Amino acid sequence: MERGSSWPVRRDDQEDTSMIASKLHPQNIRSSNKWKAALQLLAGMERHGPKPCVSTYNTTIRACNAGDQWAVALELLAGMERNGPKPGVSTYEAAMKSCGHCQQWAVALELLAEMRQHGLKPNPNTYYAAIRACVKCQELGVALELLAEMRQHGLKPNPSTYAAIISACGQCRQWAVALQLLAQMKRQRLQPNVNLYSSVISTCVTARQMDVVFQLFEEAHVHACMSSEPDKVVQERLELFRAMGCE
Structure with a gap:
């Protein structure tokens, strides 16, 4: 579907928008069918008021994310660009997450470039959303380029990135x-x-880099003792690899 094309949104004049709003409580927003209720709520507000704000659009786009409706999320974003309210950084982040959830990594990168064109500066969270989209499609090279770009712009990647x-x-x-x-x-x-160390260790085990594996286990053991995480997790995995004959 082309960006900016018309998307059929049902507008039911009889729909009780306040009832739909209660369905969109944050505790329920992850349910896969909430995106339809979110669209109905938004349509009711557009027709009868109050005028939806950026936060309302953001919530609706997040509901589309939970329902794997990335194309609908893009149409909502395009509607904001045409008619207002103007999307913010959080809006683009939500749309990129929706694209990433559906393995549309190239579209997520387009959104990252688009927000700059509209004078919005990406933050660590928006970069993380774009990187996650690339990772889901195993686009490691692109993810590394985004990481380098973050640092060039003076943004510090977080541990999740x-x-x-x-x-x-x-x-x-x-x-x-x-x-x-x-x-x-x-x-x-x-x-x-510990989980991050485990991920690196698993990668090295697959590559049969066992000297590196045991060095990492020692490091992870030290860090686990220094933190609140139990070091027995590291020890149990070490015993598992030894049992596999990987020494």
Whole structure:
């Protein structure tokens, strides 16, 4: 579907918009069928008032994300660009998450470029959404380019961003890249947790880099003792790899 094309939104004059609003409580928004109720609520507000604000559009786009309706999310974004209210950074982030959820990584990158054209500056969360979209499609090279771009713009990636890319390294069997990212985290004083170490270790095991594996286990053990995470998790996985004859 082309950006900006018309999307058939049902507008039921008899619909009780307040009742639909209660259905869109944050606790229920993840349900896959809530996007239809969200569209009905938005349509009712457009026709009868009050005029929907950016937050209302953001909530509706997030509902589309939960329902795998990335094309509907894009149409809502296009409608905001045409008629207002103007989308904000959070709006683009929600739309990119919807694209990523449906493995539309190229569209997510288009949105990242589009928000700049509208004078909006991407933040770490919007970059994370774009990177997640790339990771879901195993576009490791593009994800790494986005990570470098973040740093060029003075934005500090959060641990979740590194974890997503390191996960892609495992899928693409790029153990050396995973190690580089782990080292980069340490230089930025970001504390890797046990799960992140486990992801790097699994990547190295697949590549039969066992010397590196046991070095990482030792590091993870130290970090686990320094944090609130139980170091027995690391030890149990070490015993598992030994049982597999990987020493």
